Amino acid sequence: MNKADSFASIHSHGLVRIAAATPRGSVGDVAANAASIRELAQQAAADQADLVLFPELGLSSYAIDDLHLQDALLDRVESEVAALIEASVDWPILLIGAPLRRAGRLYNCALVIAKGRLIGVVPKSFLPNYREYYEKRWFAPGSGLVGLEISVGGHVAPFGTDLLFAAEEHPDFIFHAEICEDYWAPLPPSTMGALAGALILCNLSASNITIGKARDRYMLSASQSARCVAAYVYSAAGPGESTTDLAWDGQAMVHEMGELLAQSDRFGDEAELLYADVDVQRIRLERMRNGTFNDSAAAAGHPETRFRTLVFPFKKRVRHSGLRRPVRRFPFVPADPAQLAADCYEAFNIQVEGLATRFRATAGKHFIIGVSGGLDSTHALIVAAKACDRLDLPRSAILGYTMPGFATGEETKGNAWALMNALGVSGEEIDIRPAARQMLVDMGHPFARGEAVYDVTFENVQAGLRTDYLFRLANRHGGFVVGTGDLSELALGWCTYGVGDQMSHYAVNSGIPKTLIQFLIRWCIATGQFDAATAQILKAILNTEISPELVPADAQGALQSTEEKVGPYALNDFFLHHIVRLGLPPSKVAFLAWHGWSDAKRGGWPADYPDSGKAAYDLPTIRHWLENFLYRFFTISQFKRSALPNGPKVSSGGALSPRGDWRAPSDGTASLWLDELNEAFEK
Numbered sequence: 234m235n236k237a238d239s240f241a242s243i244h245s246h247g248l249v250r251i252a253a254a255t256p257r258g259s260v261g262d263v264a265a266n267a268a269s270i271r272e273l274a275q276q277a278a279a280d281q282a283d284l285v286l287f288p289e290l291g292l293s294s295y296a297i298d299d300l301h302l303q304d305a306l307l308d309r310v311e312s313e314v315a316a317l318i319e320a321s322v323d324w325p326i327l328l329i330g331a332p333l334r335r336a337g338r339l340y341n342c343a344l345v346i347a348k349g350r351l352i353g354v355v356p357k358s359f360l361p362n363y364r365e366y367y368e369k370r371w372f373a374p375g376s377g378l379v380g381l382e383i384s385v386g387g388h389v390a391p392f393g394t395d396l397l398f399a400a401e402e403h404p405d406f407i408f409h410a411e412i413c414e415d416y417w418a419p420l421p422p423s424t425m426g427a428l429a430g431a432l433i434l435c436n437l438s439a440s441n442i443t444i445g446k447a448r449d450r451y452m453l454s455a456s457q458s459a460r461c462v463a464a465y466v467y468s469a470a471g472p473g474e475s476t477t478d479l480a481w482d483g484q485a486m487v488h489e490m491g492e493l494l495a496q497s498d499r500f501g502d503e504a505e506l507l508y509a510d511v512d513v514q515r516i517r518l519e520r521m522r523n524g525t526f527n528d529s530a531a532a533a534g535h536p537e538t539r540f541r542t543l544v545f546p547f548k549k550r551v552r553h554s555g556l557r558r559p560v561r562r563f564p565f566v567p568a569d570p571a572q573l574a575a576d577c578y579e580a581f582n583i584q585v586e587g588l589a590t591r592f593r594a595t596a597g598k599h600f601i602i603g604v605s606g607g608l609d610s611t612h613a614l615i616v617a618a619k620a621c622d623r624l625d626l627p628r629s630a631i632l633g634y635t636m637p638g639f640a641t642g643e644e645t646k647g648n649a650w651a652l653m654n655a656l657g658v659s660g661e662e663i664d665i666r667p668a669a670r671q672m673l674v675d676m677g678h679p680f681a682r683g684e685a686v687y688d689v690t691f692e693n694v695q696a697g698l699r700t701d702y703l704f705r706l707a708n709r710h711g712g713f714v715v716g717t718g719d720l721s722e723l724a725l726g727w728c729t730y731g732v733g734d735q736m737s738h739y740a741v742n743s744g745i746p747k748t749l750i751q752f753l754i755r756w757c758i759a760t761g762q763f764d765a766a767t768a769q770i771l772k773a774i775l776n777t778e779i780s781p782e783l784v785p786a787d788a789q790g791a792l793q794s795t796e797e798k799v800g801p802y803a804l805n806d807f808f809l810h811h812i813v814r815l816g817l818p819p820s821k822v823a824f825l826a827w828h829g830w831s832d833a834k835r836g837g838w839p840a841d842y843p844d845s846g847k848a849a850y851d852l853p854t855i856r857h858w859l860e861n862f863l864y865r866f867f868t869i870s871q872f873k874r875s876a877l878p879n880g881p882k883v884s885s886g887g888a889l890s891p892r893g894d895w896r897a898p899s900d901g902t903a904s905l906w907l908d909e910l911n912e913a914f915e916k
Contacts, residue, residue, distance in 0.1 A: 240914070241553035243510050243554050245820075247515070248512050249403065250284075254277070254285055255471040255497055257269055257473050261306065264313065266293070270287060274327060277324070278325055280508065281550065282325045282506075283406070283547070284326045285324075286328045287437065288438060289330040290331065291439075292310055293331055295439035296475035296477065307332060307333075307339075314344065314351075315385070317329070318351050318388060322348055326352075329343070330439075335392065338372075341360070341372045342357070345396075347545040351385060351389075352398060356374075357415060358415050359374065359376065359417075359418045360374050379393040395539055396540065398542075401545065402549050407431050407433065408431055409433070411423045424457075425533065427463045429537040430540075433466060434457065434464065434465045438467060438469040440470070450486075459490055462519050466511075469482070471501065483501060485497035485505070489515075495509040562807070563807075564811070564886060566752050574759075574760070578756070587741065589620040589624050591879070595738075598630065598710065599630055600621075600632065601713065602631060602703075603700075604649045604652065605717075607645060607782075608754070608774065609718060610717040611648075612753060613742055614633060616742075617741075618658065627657075628657040629657065632661070634660075635660070635663075638666060638782065639691075640784050645777060651773075652774070665699060696783065700732050700736060707738065715741055716741060716878060718734045720742070726873055730873050739879055739880060740877065743880030743890070744883035745884070747779075749884070754775055757771065778794060780793050799865070804830065804858050804862075812866070813887055818906075819859060819913075831849060856914065867903035871900075872900075874889045
């Protein structure tokens with residue numbers, strides 16, 4: 234097996250390609266409907282789909298009323314089913330809708346066909362018989378039918394509402410089928426299917442369209458996928474159905490744990506296949522960490538004991554198949570402009586509320602903040618300014634200190650002063666160089682003898698002194714130190730432990746990743762949170778190179794660059810989200826990063842993101858920085874996170890407080906994660 238091909242395959246990374254089909258229908262022309270199913274199945278096979286979902290009663294047509302009770306039509310349905318089964322050897326798994334006879338009754342059914350076999354048949358549980366619907370006139374309800382069999386066109390298969398379908402070679406490829414009205418019920422059958430172990434929930438529908446109904450379907454699909462911690466795939470009948478009294482829009486969509494992956498064009502004249510690569514590994518991992526989901530299964534009497542799991546033939550592909558799902562370059566930042574604005578509003582106000590509440594509890598007089606002119610301290614300062622406004626305090630209650638060291642640039646120091654002046658805070662400057670030089674002399678450091686040695690001791694002497702000053706200033710002025718370090722720095726261990734920027738009285742930025750801080754500052758500018766003068770300074774700070782400014786500039790005048798040392802924060806935040814929040818293996822994180830970041834022109838960027846920042850990273854670069862992230866995160870930094878001060882959780886993506894989302898041993902190692910990553914790249 235070629236490792237490169239294996240790495241490029243979605244099946245190597247716990248993904249399944251789903252196709253939701255909207256065929257061109259007919260009014261009871263079974264042969265034409267079967268031909269349409271064949272054509273779309275062949276197209277889906279060419280596009281490497283694993284499962285194709287067709288609409289309810291797609292083989293017979295839905296809106297044919299009493300024609301459902303004609304044996305001539307039902308006989309033709311069975312013969313076409315048999316022909317589709319025979320032809321399906323080289324197709325994806327098919328989920329088709331058809332009316333089937335059993336024990337003197339007619340059922341509205343979902344048929345699962347795979348590799349020349351009829352795997353199982355699921356009858357519709359709930360039949361609508363109100364307003365425009367008359368399904369009980371023709372069909373018997375399937376609710377309660379379990380443990381049975383059915384014969385269809387010479388093929389005998391399990392029949393009932395107790396069926397799950399599982400792939401032979403893909404342990405997370407497990408799906409459940411329900412039909413249209415089933416998911417409008419207070420307790421949809423798919424809920425029990427999910428609690429029994431299905432990770433993909435499929436709905437064959439023939440829902441007619443009325444004003445606003447598409448929104449209702451969307452809401453139900455999104456809600457069911459979120460509540461059941463599952464993917465929900467929906468396909469409704471489109472053009473070609475009878476319009477005697479109804480009309481059809483052909484809505485299809487795929488949701489994954491509440492998030493839309495793909496949706497069809499509605500009211501189209503042509504057949505459509507909607508593709509989405511569903512991350513079943515991610516779904517399983519989320520269920521593993523969601524105790525309430527498993528408690529619900531127990532409270533429901535463990536539905537898995539009442540379901541039959543039918544295994545269908547499935548062979549994983551080991552070749553490049555692309556990726557049919559959106560990959561957000563910035564997982565902490567929504568791509569939709571409206572959602573981005575709403576999330577920034579919430580994030581900023583969570584921080585303001587947390588800081589204001591802590592200030593009330595301390596009965597202090599002042600916020601003490603070190604202001605460097607960089608992103609993190611800038612953001613902490615504007616959050617504190619808003620907290621003062623909320624507390625009806627003058628902004629002079631904020632005591633801001635700029636503390637130049639051996640490498641502080643005039644630009645950043647100037648920005649720090651300009652920002653403090655614009656906000657109306659109380660600003661002061663303390664030159665830490667004399668104290669730092671004396672400490673280096675006392676330690677016998679080579680720098681004190683005039684040697685250009687800029688090691689970690691040289692850096693941490695400066696970082697530690699700044700924090701030491703801030704804590705003593707808090708003692709003197711009756712205040713508390715507002716931490717400025719962010720979530721990304723905590724993940725990388727890019728902070729000085731103890732008497733350093735790892736410590737504060739309240740770490741207001743500790744739940745905010747670096748990439749989100751940039752968008753929060755942009756949001757403050759765009760929404761007029763501060764006056765025009767402040768906005769101009771904030772823009773200047775956004776355009777400044779990220780640097781700790783602890784090491785003097787080199788011979789060419791270049792300042793120390795954080796991202797040259799620890800990697801691009803855009804990649805690090807990507808790694809952080811997918812490894813810590815989702816628990817994905819490193820090889821899969823590299824795969825997703827490759828699809829998300831390899832081409833700056835592919836995919837969308839968040840609104841107003843500057844063109845100058847639209848970078849691309851090839852796979853070797855991604856691998857290099859991922860290895861660096863794994864080592865820093867798992868091996869050398871956990872002890873810093875185990876002793877974090879308080880700070881608000883902001884993003885559902887998680888936080889790193891030992892009292893919150895992340896608990897881990899301080900003496901761990903990254904070897905397991907590095908081994909997994911390296912194995913994926915071995916030739």
